[in-house]
Amino acid sequence: MTDAAAGGAIGGDGLFALPRERVEVAPGAVHVPGWLPLGRQRELVEACREWARGPVPMRHTVLPGGGVMSVRTVCLGWHWQPYRYTRTAGDVNGARVAPFPDWLADLGRAALVAAYGDGYGRAYAPDTALINFYDGDARMGMHQDKEERSAAPVVSLSIGDSCVFRFGNTETRNRPYTDVELVSGDLFVFGGASRFAYHGVPKVRPGTGDPAVGLGSGRLNITLRETGLAG
Numbered sequence: 001m002t003d004a005a006a007g008g009a010i011g012g013d014g015l016f017a018l019p020r021e022r023v024e025v026a027p028g029a030v031h032v033p034g035w036l037p038l039g040r041q042r043e044l045v046e047a048c049r050e051w052a053r054g055p056v057p058m059r060h061t062v063l064p065g066g067g068v069m070s071v072r073t074v075c076l077g078w079h080w081q082p083y084r085y086t087r088t089a090g091d092v093n094g095a096r097v098a099p100f101p102d103w104l105a106d107l108g109r110a111a112l113v114a115a116y117g118d119g120y121g122r123a124y125a126p127d128t129a130l131i132n133f134y135d136g137d138a139r140m141g142m143h144q145d146k147e148e149r150s151a152a153p154v155v156s157l158s159i160g161d162s163c164v165f166r167f168g169n170t171e172t173r174n175r176p177y178t179d180v181e182l183v184s185g186d187l188f189v190f191g192g193a194s195r196f197a198y199h200g201v202p203k204v205r206p207g208t209g210d211p212a213v214g215l216g217s218g219r220l221n222i223t224l225r226e227t228g229l230a231g
Helices: 038-052 102-116
Strands: 023-026 029-032 059-062 068-076 079-081 084-086 128-134 140-143 154-160 162-167 178-182 187-190 199-205 219-225
Touching (some): 029 102, 038 154, 038 219, 068 079, 102 154, 162 187
Antiparallel strands (some): 029 187, 068 128, 128 219
């Protein structure tokens, strides 16, 4: 049996690395390692480059208190600004955001099947994507995704450098929480009892991404959501 057929890989020290398995981190919160194949990761990197150019360009979001987020963000379908959704980016250039493509919704539905099994995903209708770019120094504090009027799951895709993803509870930013290593190609879905759990990224691991992805340095995180908004 070949190494690939066995599901393992040889590390730099010559030892076999164990395959990473699908894990339910909390009820409704599922980590599916290596879900995106390399070719699809490259396609998403190219798409993100186009979206980052506009009509609303990727930017550092300014918080109401004057703080500036260390990640850079661009949105599709709906524009997120703290703490609401709009069709136009009044906090950037006033332009209408790029549309949310049907093929990305199809990817979201496939992600729910991968996370939860057959029978899920058919009714999932994401209409917005938040695309965050992390350089080596970027972080994301513990927060809830709660501006949506829908309790449908959030689909999160990771490309590029790996990171520590901290997944917590629904009551507080503090413990208990679980730290998960997200690697390029990984899928993380949270819905159900975990839909409004606090989560964040305390650390990015620079230089850990596969050059074949075509991103260079840094990490892309694409999150798909149902806003539940009309218009």
